Amino acid sequence: MKTVLLGLCVLGVFLPVGASELRAADPYERERGFLVQEYVQKEGITNERVLASMRDTPRHLFVPRELWSLAYTDQALPIGHEQTISPPFIVAYMTEMLDPQPTDKVLEIGTGSGYQAAILAPLVKEVYTIEIVEPLGKRAAATLKRQQYRNVFPKIGDGFQGWPDKAPFDKIIVTCSPESIPLPLIEQLKEGGKMIIPLGERYQQVFYLLEKKEGKLVSRQLQPTLFVPMTGQSEQQRRVKPDPSRPRLVNGSFELDENQDGFIDGFHYQRRLEWMEGNAPHGNRYVQFSSDQPGQIAHMLQGFAIDGRNVKKLRISLDAWLHQFEPGSEPHQKPGLVIHYYDERRKPLASNRVGDWTVGNQWERLDHTVNVPSEAREAIVQIGLNGATGKVSVDDVAVTPVN
16 A cells, blocks of 8 residues: 555544545455454454454555565564564454544554554544564654554653653553553553553463543453563563473363353463363363364464473373364365464474374374474464364363473
8 A cells, every 4th residue: 555645634533535546556455355354353343443444454564575465364473573463353352442432542552563553543533652672663653654644653662651741541552461550551541541451471361451440440351362572671570480491281171261251261362162061071161163164263372481492392182072074275274283383583483283183973082292393482382173164172282391
């Protein structure tokens, strides 16, 4: 999409004109439409203003050019300096939960690529966005300026200190994951204002929606999520840190849902699954994935720390029952457990698929040992149909280092 040269202001929001002509010349318009329909709207996002902004915002311009072909897939992508651009669904989800209004003044912590600010720009009056990594902050500011987002104001600095001289804010969106809520952000949130923030341990985070009432925050726990490590002292000073020499999964037997919200604790990006009770090979509960459309996301994810210099092999064990399946259009789209490895810069390395699962009429205990790349510093386990159609049940998943 070319730079917008003309625009008009409605309620203080800059809106590009000539949008239809620009879209006609935009080769990614159809891909954006498909992305929003299949991976945003079908996953529960209903706010029409948010959906429109997702359709119109050129995500490919916020990622490195060599990744443009992946820009409209629903996944995080590396943008350098150990950071990523969030998946489109997560951006849409966080935006919708804030309930953006045309008169809102919004503070974003963790500019990253600038994409979240660009999504917010047509929905609110002003966006103030802060990035602590200087090269990322400069690049995002330049991208936003080229695209004429005139109501977005970026700066480089410690986002957890907020932006005191622009406070108070109607809404605050935090796109990095602290261990607890930074006090300056609480102070800078307007009475009646809302904040969405992922909180928790390094690989066990949960979205919280906070509303300020009579000077105090009222919190609502939302679904699990996973954000990349933060840059700076906040990450180094975490009280609870993962041990990369002892990788493990949390709640691998799928028994826990402590806040009773219907999401299985410990796993994020839960798609097209049912939490089943009874007939479980371990405990009382298991997970069943189903999909009738090739390429559809039907899986769950969990990240963990691992150091491939010390952990050379992993033992993967689980109970699985593949009721039926047809492979997707790509060779890798078949049911199973896959481990994706990343280096210290969060660059993807190799992936391990744990066994070939076969259709049967009962539970089967699977046990495999896989090699870990020496460069690996973290990993993500993906369990489910993975783009295939059919139905598969899973229980008691365990990851154990082999010494």
